[in-house]
Structures are given as structure tokens and as C-alpha cells.
Amino acid sequence: MQRLGYSRTAVIMHWILAVSIFFLFVSSWWMLGLPLPSEVFRFREFPFQLHKNLGITLVMVLAVLLYVRFKHRPAPVTSEAMRPWMQKLAVADHVILYVIIIACCVSGYMSSSYSGWGTTFWWLVEFPNWGYENEALNILYSDIHLWTCWALLAIMAVHISGALYHAFLNDGVVRRMLRL
Template identity: 30%
Template sequence: MQAKNSEDAYGWVAILLHWLVAVTIIGLFALGFWMVDLSYYDPWYRQGPDIHRSVGILLFMAMVLRLVWRLLSPPPRPLPNHQRWEVVSAHLAHVALYLLIFVAMISGYLISTADGSAIHVFGWFQVPSVTGQVKGLEDTAGAIHYWSTWAIVVLAGVHALGALKHHLIDRDSTLRRMLGLA
């Protein structure tokens, strides 16, 4: 399998980045959903958010790489059996997912740095606050983060259902292309 996308197939780089981002987002959502109910005395009270923030920063870097790769290696053309509305809705869903993912990551960063502190990424490096201390920023960014992550999960679910529809009902290679099997 080639690294770059062709007119008919995704390359291994796009496939790897797609599934890496998908699994990471599911994991971050699950961790975030679980950790909001931790009590102060729970051993994961500090460790859960530290992991969440660190993985979020790494996800940001992967998403920037994914955007750059998409510019360097455009996705394959739609399959001939796809209806115009399917092509347009898939494009809009991808744009919305990219935007929502960046909104979620930036709002998560703002939650964590609203007090002026840096984010320590697994002890490897730090990402400093660009805002300093801003009163009320944590609450505003928190609301945006909450709703954008739920929107991502819902839209990603619709995206997955669309892929399954193409695979099980239309019996085309839409899903197989993203699995590297087409």
C-alpha cells in the first residue's frame, strides 16, 4: 500500500491518521465523561485530567499533521454510485468534524490554562498559557468544550452509520477504502 492517497484509494498515512484520531477521540470522550464525577480523594482525581490534557495536546498535533497531509495528498474521489446529496453531506460532515474537533481541543486548552498555568504533556514538554489569568474563561470554555465534544460524538456516530450503510446496504467500497482493503 502506498503512503499517499490516489484518485481511487486512501494511502496508509491517511488511514493511520483517521483511525488514530477516531480511537483517541473516543478514548478522550470516555475519560472525560468518567473523570467529571471523581471525588477529590479519588487517586485518579489529578491523574485522569493530566492524561486527558496530555493526550489532547498530542491529538492537536496529530490533527494539524492530518490537515497538512490532506493538503499534500487529497482524498480519493467519490465512488461513481454515490448520489450528489451523499457526496455533499459527507463533505459537510467532514468539515464539521474537523471544526468541532479543533473547537473542542482549543476550548479544552483554554479550560486548563485559564489560571495562567502551562499544560505539562507527560513530562516531555510544556504548553504555556497564551491568555494568562482570565476571570470566567474556564466556565465559558468549559461549556463550549462540553457541547462541542457531545456534537463530535453524535456526528461521528452518524458518520459511522453512513459508512455502515455504504458497506451493508449499498455494498460499495466506501468503508473498505478507509480500512485499506479496497
């Protein structure tokens, strides 16, 4: 028998992703608000490493979530709850969310790789840089990172609006997402 809602694992990972994305935006505003480094970079290193660690963890959690969703698909939403065009919009929203999250994280990592500053995953594992310090590539990937993050905020607004719409209708769609 096919499950009515998302699996417990998928629901938990959804909320881990949501909280992680929130903290990524908070940490980005924090780290970009710090004064530019002079000779000593140490006081800026922690927020940047924390931001990078959250981003890398986010991609890993997203990969597991996509695997879980692929292996354990929930039953389709009934036509009474969502019209076919709404179902297509929901699928498109999720695909765009996942693509933008990956683009944000990859562009951030690439920017870091070309910045000359290494990435140590949770201060335990040194990640390789994709090349030598290169200001032009650092700026390019930083710009891509910035614009994909703004796009992520926009698509998240659509995603949250859809959830609020279904919560207001009380049509059972939100219940499928919150089932633990």
C-alpha cells in the same frame, strides 16, 4: 495515476484519531467522576493531565492528517457508489468533524489555561497559559468545551452511520477508507 483510496498514512491517522477520541471521552468521564479536590490535588492530576495530553496530541495528528489529505487526495468516488448529494454530505461531515475537533481541543486548552492548573505535554514540555487564573473565563471555556464535545458525539454518530450504510450496501466506499 490517482490513488483509488486514501493513503496508508491517512487511514492510519484516521484510526489513531478515532481511538484517541474514544479515550478522550472515557478519560473525561473518569476524571469528572473523581471526588472534588481538597487540599491535595495529586490524585486528580494524572487523569486531567492524561486527558489534556490526548487532546493536544489529537490536534497534532489532525493537523498532519489534514496536510496528508490535502497533498494526496484520493480519486473521487464513482457516481454509482455515491450520488452527488451524498458526496456533498460526506464532505460537509468531514469539514464539520474537523472544525468541532479543533474547537473541542482549543476550548479545553483555554479552560485549562484559565483554571490555574498548568499543562505539561506528556510530562515533558510545559505549555504556556493564555492568562492568569480567571474563574469566569474558565467557566466560559469549560461550557464551550462541554457543548462542542456533545456536538462531536452527534456528528460522529452521523459519520459512523454513513460508514455503516455504505458497508451494508457493499458499494466500495468503505473499502476505499480501509485500504492499507
